[in-house]
Amino acid sequence: MIGISPRESVETLEAIEPPLDREVLIGVVVTTALVEALAAVSGSEVWLLGLLVFLPGTASALCTVRQTAFVAVWTACVVTATVVLRDRDGGHWLDRLLLILLTLALGLISVYACRRRISREAEMLRLRSTAAAMQRHILRPLPLVTDDALVNGLYEPLHEDRLVGGDIYDVVASPWGTRVLIGDVQGKGLAAVGAAFAVIGAFREAAYREPTLTALVDTLDDAVVRHNSYAEQTGEDERFVTALILCVDLHEEAQMVNCGHVAPLLVHDDGVTRLEPDSGVPLGLAELANEPVTVNWFDFPPGATVLLTTDGLTETRASDGTFYPLEERVAKNAGLSPTELPGVLHDDARAFARGSDRHDDIAVLTVRRSAAR
Numbered sequence: 001m002i003g004i005s006p007r008e009s010v011e012t013l014e015a016i017e018p019p020l021d022r023e024v025l026i027g028v029v030v031t032t033a034l035v036e037a038l039a040a041v042s043g044s045e046v047w048l049l050g051l052l053v054f055l056p057g058t059a060s061a062l063c064t065v066r067q068t069a070f071v072a073v074w075t076a077c078v079v080t081a082t083v084v085l086r087d088r089d090g091g092h093w094l095d096r097l098l099l100i101l102l103t104l105a106l107g108l109i110s111v112y113a114c115r116r117r118i119s120r121e122a123e124m125l126r127l128r129s130t131a132a133a134m135q136r137h138i139l140r141p142l143p144l145v146t147d148d149a150l151v152n153g154l155y156e157p158l159h160e161d162r163l164v165g166g167d168i169y170d171v172v173a174s175p176w177g178t179r180v181l182i183g184d185v186q187g188k189g190l191a192a193v194g195a196a197f198a199v200i201g202a203f204r205e206a207a208y209r210e211p212t213l214t215a216l217v218d219t220l221d222d223a224v225v226r227h228n229s230y231a232e233q234t235g236e237d238e239r240f241v242t243a244l245i246l247c248v249d250l251h252e253e254a255q256m257v258n259c260g261h262v263a264p265l266l267v268h269d270d271g272v273t274r275l276e277p278d279s280g281v282p283l284g285l286a287e288l289a290n291e292p293v294t295v296n297w298f299d300f301p302p303g304a305t306v307l308l309t310t311d312g313l314t315e316t317r318a319s320d321g322t323f324y325p326l327e328e329r330v331a332k333n334a335g336l337s338p339t340e341l342p343g344v345l346h347d348d349a350r351a352f353a354r355g356s357d358r359h360d361d362i363a364v365l366t367v368r369r370s371a372a373r
Contacts, residue, residue: 018064028074031055036082052079053103056110060117068114072107079103138200143339144171146370148178149248153308153342153365166192167310167361168241170200172207177249179207179216182308182365183261183283186239195239198227199283213245213257214293217283220245220259224284240284244277244308246367254300257293259283262314265330267341268304272331275306305338305368312362316349324349338366 019027035052052075059071080103083096143152151171166185171178181203185192202223203216210216220243228238244261248254256264256275260282266273277296281289300306307330316324326345333344342364349362 018067019062021067024059024063024067024071028055028071032074032078036078039082053106056107057113060110060114063114065111065114065118069111072110076100076103076107138197139169140171142365146171146173146178148173148250149180149370150338150368151178151180151365152339153363154346155364156346156362166196167312167363168196168200169308169363169365170203170207172204174208176211177247179203179213180246180248180308180365180367181207181243182310182363183241183243183259184310184312184361184363185241186282187237192239194231194236195224195227195241198223199241199243213247213255213295216245217243217257217259217280217293218286221283221286225286228284238284240282242282246306246308248300248367248369252299252301253297254306255295255297257295259293262309262311264309265307265327266298266300266304267307267330267334268301272327272334274327300369302369305341305366307341308365308367310361310363313345313349313364316353318352319354324352338368341366 032052055075056068056072059068063071080100083100139155142154143150145151149171153169155167155169157167166187168181168183168185170181172181181200183196183199185195185199199220202220206216206219210219220241224239224241231238241259242261243259244256244264245259246254246256246264256277258277258279260279263277263279264275266275275296275298277298278294280291280293286293309326313324314326318324329345329348330341333341333348336344345364346362
């Protein structure tokens with residue numbers, strides 16, 4: 001995955017590894033020998049020597065500047081030697097001179113192109129390293145462990161080169177228990193990412209400050225409203241955010257508030273149960289709601305796992321338009337650990353959707369009570 005997912009550390013971003021010097025030497029010698037052999041067999045050397053002109057171009061796309069310069073010099077020497085030593089038929093000297101000059105020119109261009117490529121790769125690596133550092137602070141790498149819960153999972157944005165998309169998650173250990181957020185911002189693009197940042201920042205502050213989930217949700221709603229007010233001033237579209245907030249503490253019950261988000265699943269010894277909390281309006285639309293925020297309680301015994309996901313998984317479709325049967329597949333893999341389950345579901349969904357385009361980010365979280373508790 002891209003992008004960055006917890007299954008692939010953002011710290012592993014590296015530039016493309018160039019080949020070893022001996023690999024370059026072997027490749028150049030073998031190619032030269034083949035071209036010369038074909039030239040000898042066909043009896044027409046000049047047009048076959050033109051194949052060697054492409055050696056520096058290939059090196060410029062794969063090798064270092066030093067290696068590309070070596071290939072360019074090697075090619076120029078081989079072409080020159082062949083033209084000079086095998087000129088028995090008295091061919092036109094201008095044609096042979098032009099071939100040598102063309103080889104030299106293409107060699108210089110290849111070295112220049114290689115230098116530009118490496119410079120561009122270095123710049124892209126710096127940008128991705130900066131983005132990866134930002135991503136680590138915006139979406140913390142999983143797993144996350146608190147005194148109350150172990151949260152694991154994966155995150156994969158639709159556009160892997162952006163590292164962060166419209167799906168969000170976070171975990172805060174508060175004085176009232178561990179609070180887990182998963183959400184999905186309406187729409188795509190950088191504007192959706194801006195709304196995601198606003199919700200995550202508000203959650204990290206309010207989850208520790210607000211004693212009740214209702215007050216926490218009110219704060220998150222205010223954050224989205226303020227973000228939309230700023231977006232309107234800058235000419236951007238307003239956004240709403242579906243979200244589900246879960247709170248796990250010392251009791252064998254847990255609390256949750258659903259703001260228009262995908263209902264969670266409870267995985268336990270008896271199978272899989274779909275939790276059906278009262279669904280409120282998404283964040284940013286509280287003014288349109290006639291009912292106050294509702295907190296739902298459910299049994300969360302030791303050994304059980306709560307599966308939280310976004311609609312990027314539940315709305316995955318096969319080529320025939322069939323939706324991914326999440327509950328059925330979770331029941332099939334209920335014996336897996338919370339660490340393994342998200343990855344298995346993700347791979348299974350990708351196999352299910354083979355041949356069809358993907359249209360959304362994917363976030364999958366598993367929440368289990370901490371063994372220490």
